[in-house]
Amino acid sequence: MAEEIRAEMVANVWKVVAAAGDAVSEGDTLVILESMKMEIPVVAEIDGVVQQLAVNEGDVVQDGDLIAVIG
Numbered sequence: 001m002a003e004e005i006r007a008e009m010v011a012n013v014w015k016v017v018a019a020a021g022d023a024v025s026e027g028d029t030l031v032i033l034e035s036m037k038m039e040i041p042v043v044a045e046i047d048g049v050v051q052q053l054a055v056n057e058g059d060v061v062q063d064g065d066l067i068a069v070i071g
Helices: none
Strands: 003-006 011-016 029-035 038-043 048-053 066-070
Touching: 029 048, 029 066
Parallel strands: none
Antiparallel strands: 003 066, 011 029, 029 038, 048 066
């Protein structure tokens, strides 16, 4: 079963850490967002493989935007 990771706020994608096909464990950082001079890590919520990474460095995400899919 795939798990969608979505943005919880408006932010800039500062750094992409994971890539599609990477095996991740719960708590691993996928991307780092930047909002109001703060760095916010977006972490995997389950163990699995990154099936899709929907953002690139420099993108702006809105609340609810898809960041990644882990399956």
